[in-house]
Amino acid sequence: MNFGDDNTGADASVEVVNPWEERKDRGRVAALVSAVALLATSPREFFGGTRVDAGWWGPLLFAGLAISLGAFLEGLVVIVLALTLPDATLELINRMQLFGEPAAVSGVEGIPFLEQILPFIGLQLLLLSLPFVFVFSPLIPLICAGFLHLLLIVTRSPRPQGFRGTWVAACYAAGAFLLSVIPVAGDVLVVVGSAGLFAVGLHAIQGIKASKAALLAAILPLLLFLGAILEILLVAARA
Numbered sequence: 001m002n003f004g005d006d007n008t009g010a011d012a013s014v015e016v017v018n019p020w021e022e023r024k025d026r027g028r029v030a031a032l033v034s035a036v037a038l039l040a041t042s043p044r045e046f047f048g049g050t051r052v053d054a055g056w057w058g059p060l061l062f063a064g065l066a067i068s069l070g071a072f073l074e075g076l077v078v079i080v081l082a083l084t085l086p087d088a089t090l091e092l093i094n095r096m097q098l099f100g101e102p103a104a105v106s107g108v109e110g111i112p113f114l115e116q117i118l119p120f121i122g123l124q125l126l127l128l129s130l131p132f133v134f135v136f137s138p139l140i141p142l143i144c145a146g147f148l149h150l151l152l153i154v155t156r157s158p159r160p161q162g163f164r165g166t167w168v169a170a171c172y173a174a175g176a177f178l179l180s181v182i183p184v185a186g187d188v189l190v191v192v193g194s195a196g197l198f199a200v201g202l203h204a205i206q207g208i209k210a211s212k213a214a215l216l217a218a219i220l221p222l223l224l225f226l227g228a229i230l231e232i233l234l235v236a237a238r239a
Contacts, residue, residue: 015045015049016038016042016045016046016048016049017049018035018038018046018049018050018051019031019034019035019038020032020034020035020058020062020172021050021051021054021058023058032062032065035062035172035175036066036175036178039172039175039197040175043196043197043200043201044200044203044204046172047169047172047200047201047203047204047205048204050168050172050204050205052161052164052165052168052205053164056164056167059141059167059168059171059172060138060171062171062172062174062175063137063138063140063141063170063171063172063174064134064135064137064138065134066174066175066177066178067133067134067137067140067174067177068130068133068134068137069177069178070177070178070179070180070181070190071126071129071130071133071177071180072126072130073178073180073181074180074181074186075122075123075126076123076126077181077183078122078183079120079122079123079126081183082122137174138171140174141167141170141171141173141174142167142170144170144173144194144198144220145163145166145167145169145170145171147220148166148170148198148202148216148217148220149163149166149167151216151219152166152206152208152216155212155216157206157208157212157216158206158207158208159206160206160207161205161206165205165206166202166205166206168201168205169197169198169201169202169204169205169206170198170201172197172201173194173195173197173198173201174194175197176189176190176192176193176194176196176197177190177194179193191221191224191225192221194221195217195218195220195221196214196217198217199213199214199216199217199218200213202216202217
């Protein structure tokens with residue numbers, strides 16, 4: 001098991017190399033930007049140029065950075081909108097998870113000054129929370145990989161790269177968390193995008209048929225959506 005240097009590209013027969021695996025030559029920021037760009041434009045080539053045996057640390061770091069950066073950008077957008085949008089659109093902001101209704105959450109009703117600085121307090125809380133997000137974010141791809149790999153075993157699907165291949169696909173699929181920057185629809189796009197990238201990763205890395213990979217990768221998001229719909233129905237029934 002290699003936890004060390006994974007600064008190597010794919011095999012010589014692969015035309016496109018995963019940029020993140022060349023981060024020591026490119027620089028981490030440039031490699032991250034290039035990796036996200038390739039993942040968004042040519043995910044099949046991205047996963048095809050990924051070395052599963054290059055180490056565990058690289059995919060883990062990518063997932064942590066992508067999820068943390070997505071959370072930061074989402075919070076930043078919410079704060080900017082809270083400062084610029086008129087009061088009539090605050091209901092839209094309240095759906096974006098970082099802020100609830102300002103008066104109800106903060107207890108500063110009737111104090112305009114405190115209500116105005118609330119977004120800046122939110123920014124400080126956001127920055128303070130990022131280290132915790134980074135530390136615990138790898139649990140997301142780990143859970144997804146464990147669930148999907150169990151499905152691969154149950155359905156007797158090919159898995160030549162073992163659990164590591166499924167886990168690597170899940171880690172790089174976390175790049176879709178950057179879509180959370182899109183107001184309101186970001187959460188849905190993250191779930192759909194990560195499932196799509198996961199399916200491509202399973203197809204390219206594990207050699208699973210594309211249609212079957214898409215079906216398996218869609219099961220967990222479907223369960224999440226059904227749970228969300230059930231929660232909405234329960235809330236509506238109590239109202």
